[in-house]
Amino acid sequence: GKCAEACQFGALSVFDTGVMVFESLCHGCGLCTFVCPEKAITERPKVIGKVKTGRIDQKIDFGMGILEIGEPSPVRVIRKLKENIDRNKVVIIDSPPGTSCSVVETLRKVDFAILVTEPTPFGLHDLKLAVKIVREMEIPFGVVVNRDTGSYTMIDEYASEETIVVLERIPFDRSIAEAYSEGKLFTETSPSWKIRFKELAEKIFSSSGVS
Structure with a gap:
């Protein structure tokens, strides 16, 4: 039960019959994997959104982040989108x-x-x-x-x-x-x-x- 105790987002609940994972609450921080003494938790990739980039014309580049329906937090999508920023340009x-x-x-x-x-x-x-x-x-x-x-x-x-x-x-x-x-x-x-x-x-x- 240390995984559920450590999770600040309530994404894990431990019962006598097993463990429930609430994917929509998981922030992907990996703390549960780190604290589990039995190494019973494995992480897997999950698509939470998309980043699209393109060009409007010869002068203007454009990027947008699209969050998957049902996902609660767009933070990682925004962060990924910002990785495409050219800091030598006005953005x-x-x-x-x-x-x-x-x-x-x-x-x-x-x-x-x-x-x-x-x-x-x-x-x-x-x-x-x-x-x-x-x-x-x-x-x-x-x-x-x-x-x-x-x-x-x-x-x-x-x-x-x-x-x-x-x-x-x-x-x-x-x-x-x-x-x-x-x-x-x-x-x-x-x-x-x-x-x-x-x-x-x-x-x-x-x-x-x-x-």
Whole structure:
């Protein structure tokens, strides 16, 4: 029963009639194999997801991680995907929202974090949690306010109190919504935004020291 006692994730249960393994809870750390005095446990490979890479055009490479249905944790898929990063290039990693393990793994070893929020009480709540994470990980960061209407000021008040830089504001605009509902980049339909995003990138490079 030492294997079940050592497992922090509850992936093993030992009964008088035998041992049950809950594969969905197993994190593959190997501790159960290490502590078993009878050497009764053997490990085997298991597919938990896929990593796909390709090229969008001559300038942009693309990678994505796909988690198998029913698997609880995408951390290892994200970690494997990040092994394909060319650190001599500018790389943008899109993170899931929230403060889960997958977010922390996405943030690990990045040069700069862009925290995208919306001007609502829920957006402010999630922003505060995200700010706490990037500060604990000592990652330079800035905020982009999406769907900004100009009527909710709590984001700006919080940013001012915490000395947080608001890098850009994307307005709550029907033309932008129509563009992405058709699968288009709104920089294609509004060329002025292409210039603004270029300026945003330059702000990030100058503040993070990344060239």
